[in-house]
Amino acid sequence: MTTARNWLLDDSPASKLQANMGNAYRMLLQLLRNPLAVVGALILLMLILAALFAPWIAPQNPLGQNLDARLLHPSAAHWMGTDELGRDIFSRVIYGARITLMIVALVAIIAAPLGLLIGAISGYFGGWIDKVLMGVTDVFLSMPKLILALAFVAALGPGIENAIIAIAITSWPAYARIARAETLTFRNSEFISAMRLLGASHGRIITRHVLPLCTSSMIVRVTLDMAGIILTAAGLGFLGLGAQPPLPEWGAMISRGRAFILDQWWVATMPGFAIILVSLGFCFLGDGLRDVLDPKQGGKS
Amino acid sequence: MTTPLLELENLTVSFPTPKGRVEVVKGLSFTLGRERLGIVGESGSGKSMTGRAILRLVRSPGRQQADVMRFDGIDLQSQSERQMRHLRGARISMIMQDPKFSLNPVMTVGAQIAEALLTHERLGRRDVKARVLEMLESVRINDPERVIDLYPHEVSGGMGQRIMIAMMLIPRPDLLIADEPTSALDVSVQAQVLDLIDELVRDHGMGLILISHDLNLVARYCDRILVMHAGQVVESCDAADLHKASHPYTQGLLAAVPKMEETRDELPVLDRSAWSGT
Amino acid sequence: MSAITLKNLDISYGHTKVVTGVNIDVAEGESFALVGESGSGKSTVLKAIAGLAPDWTGEISVLGQPRGHKVDRAFAGQCQMVFQDPYASLHPRKTVDGVLSEPLMIHGLGNRSTRVVDMLQAVGLDTRFRFRFPHQLSGGQRQRVAIARALMLEPKVMLLDEPTSALDVSVQAEILNLLKRLRREQGLTYLMVTHNLPVVSFMCDRMAVMNKGRVVEIAPSRALHDGSFTDPYTQALYAASGGNPDRKEAP
Numbered sequence A: 001m002t003t004a005r006n007w008l009l010d011d012s013p014a015s016k017l018q019a020n021m022g023n024a025y026r027m028l029l030q031l032l033r034n035p036l037a038v039v040g041a042l043i044l045l046m047l048i049l050a051a052l053f054a055p056w057i058a059p060q061n062p063l064g065q066n067l068d069a070r071l072l073h074p075s076a077a078h079w080m081g082t083d084e085l086g087r088d089i090f091s092r093v094i095y096g097a098r099i100t101l102m103i104v105a106l107v108a109i110i111a112a113p114l115g116l117l118i119g120a121i122s123g124y125f126g127g128w129i130d131k132v133l134m135g136v137t138d139v140f141l142s143m144p145k146l147i148l149a150l151a152f153v154a155a156l157g158p159g160i161e162n163a164i165i166a167i168a169i170t171s172w173p174a175y176a177r178i179a180r181a182e183t184l185t186f187r188n189s190e191f192i193s194a195m196r197l198l199g200a201s202h203g204r205i206i207t208r209h210v211l212p213l214c215t216s217s218m219i220v221r222v223t224l225d226m227a228g229i230i231l232t233a234a235g236l237g238f239l240g241l242g243a244q245p246p247l248p249e250w251g252a253m254i255s256r257g258r259a260f261i262l263d264q265w266w267v268a269t270m271p272g273f274a275i276i277l278v279s280l281g282f283c284f285l286g287d288g289l290r291d292v293l294d295p296k297q298g299g300k301s
Numbered sequence B: 001m002t003t004p005l006l007e008l009e010n011l012t013v014s015f016p017t018p019k020g021r022v023e024v025v026k027g028l029s030f031t032l033g034r035e036r037l038g039i040v041g042e043s044g045s046g047k048s049m050t051g052r053a054i055l056r057l058v059r060s061p062g063r064q065q066a067d068v069m070r071f072d073g074i075d076l077q078s079q080s081e082r083q084m085r086h087l088r089g090a091r092i093s094m095i096m097q098d099p100k101f102s103l104n105p106v107m108t109v110g111a112q113i114a115e116a117l118l119t120h121e122r123l124g125r126r127d128v129k130a131r132v133l134e135m136l137e138s139v140r141i142n143d144p145e146r147v148i149d150l151y152p153h154e155v156s157g158g159m160g161q162r163i164m165i166a167m168m169l170i171p172r173p174d175l176l177i178a179d180e181p182t183s184a185l186d187v188s189v190q191a192q193v194l195d196l197i198d199e200l201v202r203d204h205g206m207g208l209i210l211i212s213h214d215l216n217l218v219a220r221y222c223d224r225i226l227v228m229h230a231g232q233v234v235e236s237c238d239a240a241d242l243h244k245a246s247h248p249y250t251q252g253l254l255a256a257v258p259k260m261e262e263t264r265d266e267l268p269v270l271d272r273s274a275w276s277g278t
Numbered sequence C: 001m002s003a004i005t006l007k008n009l010d011i012s013y014g015h016t017k018v019v020t021g022v023n024i025d026v027a028e029g030e031s032f033a034l035v036g037e038s039g040s041g042k043s044t045v046l047k048a049i050a051g052l053a054p055d056w057t058g059e060i061s062v063l064g065q066p067r068g069h070k071v072d073r074a075f076a077g078q079c080q081m082v083f084q085d086p087y088a089s090l091h092p093r094k095t096v097d098g099v100l101s102e103p104l105m106i107h108g109l110g111n112r113s114t115r116v117v118d119m120l121q122a123v124g125l126d127t128r129f130r131f132r133f134p135h136q137l138s139g140g141q142r143q144r145v146a147i148a149r150a151l152m153l154e155p156k157v158m159l160l161d162e163p164t165s166a167l168d169v170s171v172q173a174e175i176l177n178l179l180k181r182l183r184r185e186q187g188l189t190y191l192m193v194t195h196n197l198p199v200v201s202f203m204c205d206r207m208a209v210m211n212k213g214r215v216v217e218i219a220p221s222r223a224l225h226d227g228s229f230t231d232p233y234t235q236a237l238y239a240a241s242g243g244n245p246d247r248k249e250a251p
Helices: A002-009 A016-032 A035-052 A089-125 A127-141 A145-156 A160-186 A190-197 A202-238 A250-260 A266-293 A295-299 B047-054 B081-087 B109-118 B125-138 B157-169 B187-204 B215-221 B239-244 B248-256 C042-050 C096-106 C112-122 C139-151 C169-186 C197-203 C232-240 C245-249
Strands: B006-017 B020-032 B036-040 B063-065 B068-071 B092-095 B175-179 B207-212 B224-229 B232-238 C002-013 C016-027 C031-035 C056-062 C079-082 C157-161 C189-194 C206-211 C214-220
Touching (some): A016 A266, A089 A160, A089 A202, A089 A266, A127 A160, A145 A202, A190 C139, A202 A250, A250 A266, B020 B047, B020 B232, B036 B047, B036 B215, B047 B068, B047 B207, B109 B125, B109 B157, B125 B157, B157 B187, B175 B187, B187 B207, B187 B215, B215 B239, B224 B239, B224 B248, B232 B239, B232 B248, C002 C042, C002 C189, C016 C042, C031 C197, C042 C056, C042 C079, C042 C157, C042 C189, C079 C139, C112 C139, C139 C169, C169 C197, C189 C197, C214 C232
Parallel strands (some): B092 B175, B175 B207, C031 C206, C157 C189
Antiparallel strands (some): B006 B063, B224 B232, C002 C016
C-alpha cells in the first residue's frame, strides 16, 4: 500500500499518467481532511448505494399496496411507517433514491457541458459573440425555474423526463455565467497569449486550454446546485408535474402526505428528511470541493 | 547605556505544510538602536516574516516564538492584542511594497491618513486636517489640498508610496519597518522615495528596518546589514564593509548582480551546495 | 539581413496612442534592448511585433517578411516570445511535457518525446521535471520551461519581455546566462525589453531608450560603461540607476 502511495506522491513523476493520478490523489487527501466534506461524501455514497442496491436493501415492494396496513406508525416492521395505500415508506424512500439520482445526473450531464461551452466561448471571444450569447443566457436566466418547468410540462405533458429537461433548460445559464467569469480572469493571461503565438487555433485554445480551467468551478457549482435541483424536482413532483404515481419520487410523496400531516406526520416528513439529508450532503461536498479545487489557491506558490 | 529600541533573540516563525511544520525564520537575533538596519534576502529567506513577527502580525496557522522580543523595554510577546494595537502605528509602523494593494481603494487619500491619525490621537476636525496637510507636505507632495480628495487609483505609484509613508509616519512612531518599499516603483522614483524615508527617519530620530532583496540599495541607505538565507542570518556587517563580506552566500549574491559596466561573459551562479542551503 | 525592422510605428489602445514614430532596425544575430520605465510603451512594441496588439500603423517586418496585424501560424516558426511573469506564462493544469509538446502538436511535428527531452536538457532542466505541474516548479524553473517552449519551433528571433524581472537575483543570473548561451549556440536574434540597465550591459549589443511612447535615443550598450548618452532623459535614467556619469570625464 505504501509503495502505491509513494508512487502517487512522487515529486518527479515519470509519466503523464503518474502526474495526473498523483495530482488527483493529493486533492483527494486534501478533501478528506475536511470533516464536513467527508460527511457529505458519505451521504452521497449512501444515496448511490441505496439506488444501486435498492432491490436488496428495501424490505418490501415499494409499489405493493396493502389496504389493511394503511397509515401505520413507524415501527420495527415498517421503519418509516406506511402511507395511505399501505405501502412501506422506507422501501419507497430507498427506491426514490434511484429517481433522485437519475434526475440530478441527467440535469448535470445536460446543463453543465452546455453552459460551460457557451460561457467559455462567450468569455474567450468577447465582442459581439459575447453580447449575443450573454443576451440569450440572460433571457433564460430571467425565467424562474419552477414557472418555466411548469410551462414546459404543461406543453409536453407531465412526466419525469420532461421535468428533467425543463430543469436542465433553466439551469444551464448559471453555469454559462460562471464559465464566462472564469474565462475572463485568464483570457488575457500570458499562457493564452503564448498559445496564440505558437499558432494555435481558437478552437484548440478553447477546448484544450480554456475549458480545463473552467471545470473546477463548474464541478463545485454543479455540486452545490444539486440541492436546488432536487428541490425543484421535488417541487414539480409536489405539484404533480414530475414523476407520476405510483413512482416513489420524494416530492410526490410529500405532496400526498400533506393531507395527513397533522395526525400521520411520517408520511410527508420521512421523504422530507431524505431530501434534506441528500441536499446537505451535496452542499457539504460542494464546499469541500471548492476548497480543494479553487484555482486561486493552487495557483501561485 | 540607553535601552536599545528593539531587541530580538532567537525568533522563530513556523508554518504548517503537508510535509510537516516548516520554519521560515530560524533563531534570528539582533539588536537595533536608533539606526538604520537593512535586512536582505531572496524570496523565501524569511525577511518579510521577520518584519511581520515584530509587529505580531503572523497569523494562525503560522506561529511565532522568541526568547526575547522587546521594544523600548516593552515585552512584545506578553502584550495582549489590544495593547499591540496601541503600539502598531503609534510606536512601530510598517510600509509595504505596493501602494496599489496597501491603500484602501474606496477611501480618499485624506480620509485614510486621517484615520491613521485618529486611531491613536483624539483631535478636532480642523486639527486633523492641518496635520494631514502638514504630513503630505513633508513627504514632498506639492499640492496637498488637491491630493487629499483623490482616490488611490488616481495617483501614480510613487505618489501612492509617499501617501503610504505619510499615513505610517503621521502618528510619529519610533520604529519604521519598510518592507520592499520601492520594489514596485520605477527606477527614477525609487531614489526619491528612499531619500525621503531616509530624511524623515533622521529628522524624527527613528529606527529603520529596511527589508529588501537589493543588496546595493540597502548598502546605500543603511548603517548595518543583515543577510538572510533560508530563515537564518548568514552575514551581519556594517554597510560600508559590504564588499568585504565573508559568507559565500553574500559574496555570491554580490557577484551575481550584473554591473552597469559589465564585461563578464557569464555571471557567477550561486553554488548552493557550498553551504547547507536548499 | 535585418532581423526586425520597425518604421514609423504608431500603436494605439482604443483611442489612446501609446507608441509614436518608432524607427528601429535590429540586425540578424544582434541582441537589442528596449529600455524604459513603466508606461514607456516598450512592451507594447513587442506585442505589436508578435501580433498581440493589432491596432498599429507603419511598417513591421521580421526576417524580411512584412508582418500582418494578427497572429500568424507561419510566423510562429520564425519568431517567439518569452513573457515576464513566470507564474502566468504556463498553463496551471499542464505538465511540463504537455507544455513543450503542444507547439509540436500544433504544427504536426513528430518525434515529440525526443525533442522534449533534448530541449529540457538544453535549458538546464533534468528529466525529473518532465511531468511536473507548474505549481511544483520554482520561478526560475518555470521561466526555463517558458524559454524551452519558445524554442521548440526553432525560431530565429526571440522577443523577451522582461524575462528576469520577476525572479530573485541569484536565479536571474542563471537565466541570463542561459539566454546568452542559447543565443550563442543557435545564432538567435534577441529583442529584449527591460528597465534594468545593468542587464542590458550584460546581455545586449545596442539599446533604444523609450520615454512616453517615443524612442529618445539609440546607443551601443558600451555607452553604459561611461555614461556617454546624449538625451537628457537617458542621462537621468542612467544616473537614477546608479550609473556614474562622471566616469566619462575621468582620465
